[in-house]
Amino acid sequence: MIKLSYDVMEYRLQILDLTKNGDTIIELGCHIGNTTKILLDNFKDSKIISLDNSPEASKNMNKLSCDNLDFINADVRLHETLLEVFKKIQNCDILAIDLGGGYHPDTVFKVFYIWSSTFKPKHTIIRNRGILEFYNSADGSGEKYKSCEGYLDSYHDSGIPPQIKEFELWTPSLKSKQNL
Numbered sequence: 343m344i345k346l347s348y349d350v351m352e353y354r355l356q357i358l359d360l361t362k363n364g365d366t367i368i369e370l371g372c373h374i375g376n377t378t379k380i381l382l383d384n385f386k387d388s389k390i391i392s393l394d395n396s397p398e399a400s401k402n403m404n405k406l407s408c409d410n411l412d413f414i415n416a417d418v419r420l421h422e423t424l425l426e427v428f429k430k431i432q433n434c435d436i437l438a439i440d441l442g443g444g445y446h447p448d449t450v451f452k453v454f455y456i457w458s459s460t461f462k463p464k465h466t467i468i469r470n471r472g473i474l475e476f477y478n479s480a481d482g483s484g485e486k487y488k489s490c491e492g493y494l495d496s497y498h499d500s501g502i503p504p505q506i507k508e509f510e511l512w513t514p515s516l517k518s519k520q521n522l
């Protein structure tokens with residue numbers, strides 16, 4: 343199942359609703375760990391891999407340190423970040439994506455594409471206003487393309503996607519970071 347939200351409380355409720363104790367969770371955009379803490383409290387036997395590229399995330403996430411939490415301070419748009427996580431786990435039950443509710447929907451969709459096609463989650467929960475607005479506004483042709491999983495059926499067999507070139511064109515800050 344794929345769930346969309348904009349309100350952060352709704353995002354957390356959706357994750358709580360779909361997660362079972364023992365599930366493997368990848369959380370993209372954990373910030374200072376407010377959702378992570380809820381997950382740790384509710385799913386004691388779950389393995390959680392949380393990622394964020396901001397300095398304030400590192401400071402706060404390191405304080406949450408425990409055996410079932412793995413925090414990675416990295417840019418989730420990068421192929422090397424995807425591979426770092428793939429070395430640890432090859433699939434997940436829950437993929438939660440919150441890069442900021444108003445963050446570019448195109449970037450969030452691409453992040454969803456590369457992470458969900460790699461880890462094939464049962465459920466993906468995305469917090470993003472633009473994607474939600476698009477979903478609520480679009481009127482489809484009625485053709486029956488639909489996935490019951492947390493990834494799209496149309497790229498089910500595509501394997502791990504390579505670094506997406508458009509990230510460099512569409513998000514200038516990524517390019518400057520890579521050149522550092």
Ligand SMILES: C[S@@+](CC[C@H](N)C(=O)[O-])C[C@H]1O[C@@H](n2cnc3c(N)ncnc32)[C@H](O)[C@@H]1O
Pocket residue numbers: 350370371372373374375376377393394395396399416417418419440441442443
């Ligand atoms: C709104 S906050 C997330 C809040 C958090 N999910 C919660 O429930 O409290 C968005 C986070 O996404 C992170 N972020 C945005 N783009 C990112 C990227 N390309 N790679 C990693 N983290 C990113 C930001 O650093 C920020 O901490």
